[in-house]
Amino acid sequence: MVRATRILSKGRKAPADLNLLKVLQSEITHELSFKRFQDIQNGPVGGFTLEYDAPQSQDVVLRRKCESGEEIAVSAMLGPDTFAREGIFPREVLMKVCVKKPGLSSMLHFDCGVSEMDGGRSEFDIHSACYLQSATCPGPSVYRGPMFSTLDRQLQGALKEYLVARGIGESLTNFLLLHLHKKEQGQYVNWLQKLESLVAKGE
Template identity: 55%
Template sequence: MPRITTVLRQSRKAIQDLDLLKVLQSEIRCEQSLNPELDNQSGPTGDFVLDWDSPQSQDVVLRKKYESGEEVAVSALLGPEITCADSNSRRDVLMKICIKKPGLSSILQFDCGYSSEFDVHNAYYIPPSACLHSSVYKGPSFSSLDPQLQDELRNYLVSKGIDQSFGDFLLHRLHNKEQSQYLNWLRKLEAMVAGSESSFDN
């Protein structure tokens, strides 16, 4: 017991020396001032509905269903940080777009990136028999396709609502999601440190 008391006293001194609670509170105020709209995010664009947005995950899933029964599902998350030529950095949205026609089990899948414009990395036609097998060959890379076919596939995505405003929405939403998670983590840490300080005082 005396040993635990000594450890607690040393921990209290370390927290006080570092002014950890003040540092955390300052960081929280800074984050709130830089991102005042974190708790007031706008909804999806177009006819897309937010289908998944757990506070514990990095991704979001949006869906759109047409009267015909056709479905478009988009799974998106922020990619790794990329250092640009001007030494600034950016993070693109990485997304998988799956389009399913009514009455069919096959899926048309696009793997895309978005920063200020869409970059289609791959386009796959996935037949029903291949849906459960990730090792099945899905076709050539998008960049190796005929340029006219690439343009037609990009136009097809635009016709499904995958356009610049949708990309901007996702970019904004995912950055806010990440900042909200960081802010929540800071608040939990603040409560833990404040609780430690008050327990030392008692």
């Protein structure tokens, strides 16, 4: 009787599993055939080298050393979903930029957002800027400066030009938008394929 119950239970489950399997296979086929994030630049971008890009991670880290000895580190990851966003890229990139002068432990730290503009181009905006006395994270009592939006417009523009002069330009922001969206898509396809394999084994 127990064996018969198991067979009946499996029989009721099979149509649902078969339907799920078909849906998973359809979604995988759709994602693999959709080439929206395939145009990725290879190699260094704007003098930066890709230092960290683990397959399972959500972020990337790039570094650049200028002839002057300045070191620029960029870490970036996709921001939250913005369903109202139009264009190729559904999400913006959250980008942190650190600039360190040779022989000093202090650095300038910028929090930025990268978004898609008209014509498939990208643009970055600075959300905040602060001076850090060391690479260690400052405590909550350390003054990190005023809200960036309250700064004089000329100063805001000058700080952005400062970053652009150090390679934080359109070629880098285009790369980050493309690379991070493609990376997320690859992780999604890998997850779908694992689910497909699990459901198929159950069949």
